[in-house]
Amino acid sequence: MATPLVEMKNVSIAFGGVQAVDNVSIELYPGEVVGLLGHNGAGKSTLIKMLSGAYKMDSGEIWVNGKRVSITSPRDARDHNIETIYQTLALADNLDAASNLFLGRELTTSLGFVDDDRMEAETRKIMARLNPNFKKLKEPVSALSGGQRQSVAIARAVYFNAKILIMDEPTAALGVHETAMVAELIQELKKQGLGIFLISHDTREMMDLCDRVSVMKNGQMVGTERVEDVTEDDILSMIILGKNPKAAA
Amino acid sequence: MYRDALRHSYEARLMSDQTSDTAPANRPRNVLQSLEVDTRLLGMIGAFILVALVFNVLTDGRFLTPRNIFNLTIQTASVAIMATGMVFVIVTRHIDLSVGAILAACSALMAMTQVRWLPGLGLEIGHWAIPWIAIAAGVVLGAFIGAFNGWLIGYQGIPAFIVTLGGFLVWRNVGWYQTNGQTIGPLDQTFLTFGGINGTLGGPLSWGLGIIAILASILLIFRTRRTKVSHGFPVKPLWAELCLAGLCAAAIAGFVGVLTSYQVPSRVVARDPEKYGCAVAEGCTPVYGLPISVLLLLAIAIVMTVIARRTRFGRYIFATGGNPDAAELSGINTRMLTVKIFALMGVLCAISAVVASARLANHSNDLGTLDELRVIAAAVIGGTALSGGIGTIYGAILGALIMQSLQSGMAMVGVDAPLQNIVVGAVLVFAVFIDIQYRKRTGAK
Numbered sequence: 025m026a027t028p029l030v031e032m033k034n035v036s037i038a039f040g041g042v043q044a045v046d047n048v049s050i051e052l053y054p055g056e057v058v059g060l061l062g063h064n065g066a067g068k069s070t071l072i073k074m075l076s077g078a079y080k081m082d083s084g085e086i087w088v089n090g091k092r093v094s095i096t097s098p099r100d101a102r103d104h105n106i107e108t109i110y111q112t113l114a115l116a117d118n119l120d121a122a123s124n125l126f127l128g129r130e131l132t133t134s135l136g137f138v139d140d141d142r143m144e145a146e147t148r149k150i151m152a153r154l155n156p157n158f159k160k161l162k163e164p165v166s167a168l169s170g171g172q173r174q175s176v177a178i179a180r181a182v183y184f185n186a187k188i189l190i191m192d193e194p195t196a197a198l199g200v201h202e203t204a205m206v207a208e209l210i211q212e213l214k215k216q217g218l219g220i221f222l223i224s225h226d227t228r229e230m231m232d233l234c235d236r237v238s239v240m241k242n243g244q245m246v247g248t249e250r251v252e253d254v255t256e257d258d259i260l261s262m263i264i265l266g267k268n269p270k271a272a273a
Numbered sequence: 274m275y276r277d278a279l280r281h282s283y284e285a286r287l288m289s290d291q292t293s294d295t296a297p298a299n300r301p302r303n304v305l306q307s308l309e310v311d312t313r314l315l316g317m318i319g320a321f322i323l324v325a326l327v328f329n330v331l332t333d334g335r336f337l338t339p340r341n342i343f344n345l346t347i348q349t350a351s352v353a354i355m356a357t358g359m360v361f362v363i364v365t366r367h368i369d370l371s372v373g374a375i376l377a378a379c380s381a382l383m384a385m386t387q388v389r390w391l392p393g394l395g396l397e398i399g400h401w402a403i404p405w406i407a408i409a410a411g412v413v414l415g416a417f418i419g420a421f422n423g424w425l426i427g428y429q430g431i432p433a434f435i436v437t438l439g440g441f442l443v444w445r446n447v448g449w450y451q452t453n454g455q456t457i458g459p460l461d462q463t464f465l466t467f468g469g470i471n472g473t474l475g476g477p478l479s480w481g482l483g484i485i486a487i488l489a490s491i492l493l494i495f496r497t498r499r500t501k502v503s504h505g506f507p508v509k510p511l512w513a514e515l516c517l518a519g520l521c522a523a524a525i526a527g528f529v530g531v532l533t534s535y536q537v538p539s540r541v542v543a544r545d546p547e548k549y550g551c552a553v554a555e556g557c558t559p560v561y562g563l564p565i566s567v568l569l570l571l572a573i574a575i576v577m578t579v580i581a582r583r584t585r586f587g588r589y590i591f592a593t594g595g596n597p598d599a600a601e602l603s604g605i606n607t608r609m610l611t612v613k614i615f616a617l618m619g620v621l622c623a624i625s626a627v628v629a630s631a632r633l634a635n636h637s638n639d640l641g642t643l644d645e646l647r648v649i650a651a652a653v654i655g656g657t658a659l660s661g662g663i664g665t666i667y668g669a670i671l672g673a674l675i676m677q678s679l680q681s682g683m684a685m686v687g688v689d690a691p692l693q694n695i696v697v698g699a700v701l702v703f704a705v706f707i708d709i710q711y712r713k714r715t716g717a718k
Contacts, residue, residue: 078602098601099604108602112598112599114596114602115599116591116592117596118662127588128589128604129603138583138585140583141504142504144506145506
């Protein structure tokens, strides 16, 4: 089989006395969507934050494209083309869409000043593709609806040629129509060969969108299965009981 | 069964999180919207004009004389310079209670350098290099103290309130040790030109600068418009641009006009006729014109505005103030940012120290006492939100000007000293109250 886009091997992290992620391994291949499921506090977001550079892992290895890498900051992750859409969206509410989209990676003029006009023009372009209804380019993102804020966060992740995309509950704040749009986007990005980690609580949505699902409980990996091999009930029982029915059988 | 129930609860939660998207309403544009001027700025200018007019009536027209306006501007300069830096500090959700103390420490160092140490090393008093070495030493000290504060706050995680409360006690008294508590003076003649009355441009130079400023502002307005058109962005109607350009030109011309109509009193000219270009001309009437300290303030205001709006540093300051977590997740080094912001604040304190000590012609230990509160009040009256992420440089300067106007106005009217402070305190709270009401009405955060 091809080399995985990203491979996390035996990663662990503890906060105080709590082992938030305990010896977990997971891999992601190009053009694949891997879903992470589990209760609140199961360790999904923590696992993903080690990959996106928000947390530093205590032990374990991360391999990107078959090479071992060290990710100690969000900047490192971005350098490896790992982009994240956080559950909280991580937007600066007082800034407009363009400033948020380019935050930390501003376009500059030849004199080194930020080039707001060029950034706005680029933002218009990508928003026209992602969310054609998006018009409030000049207003701080605090004035936007949940869906519009989400599209800013998504635009930020896909604009910079991500190879690996992490989506932490991308549809939690969205209406039916926008949820469908995100699903469509995921399919399109998949076709382009991106690997996507998807976190969600909605098992049915995960069955539709993902190629494989991994279930976590209490910081440990319960199991990873191809969606066509399991039923929704199997997954729910993995989430609740913390046991893999297929492994037990 | 229980699995179904669980799934239902999952779905119920998902549903409850859903919000609907509303289309932006297209409201008709009125004149103010066409001009695209900041209504908060207009409100502040309105408040300032109201204050000025009321005092003018109460003082029988003595408040709005060229002489008093000149004095107001040079009295405002020191606090306003520091207030521009305080905007960045408050925008990133910090506070700096030590600015008055840093000012005193820098002023003490600069005074000692020019009056005692450099002459002691053999540079004769009046040597051209003395003031510049002194200023450089003060700026370096200010940057160092500020960076140290920023390091304690950013890297060690000590709250800014505590660090600068400590600094409030420490730095003024460090200055005291340097000077042994003595008042140090007289300061260097060149140094004194930064203080106000001793350093003005005179008539012709002031007008020359004013005309350059008018041309530059018109050029800026139309260049901005051209870039917008080239990107295909919507622009305001041409008449609105012309109005704006006209207003700018009128404001600059008015400001220069007022300051250049303040004549140098004849007995002052008689003391040193050559300084005012009156060596030969009989009955010549020289004017003060733009004070160098005010020019310094304006230059700093422009630089700070450019930093805030057009540099990554400024963008990161506002992003961090709006959402520190988001800034960090975007790869911004928020700790180093804190060090830089406080170092910049320290540099501005040092520049303020030049202006403040030069205005008084010597250094005394109580220089800048209570300035920290004036500076914070100026920034806050100017619309800087203590919750972070919001603030403007011009707002802070206007805030400083409004406070200084209130104080000198009341002094001219003859209001009792305790009552003066009561009024200033009440105005501070009232200004923030109005600001909160304004934000509620307009829906801005």
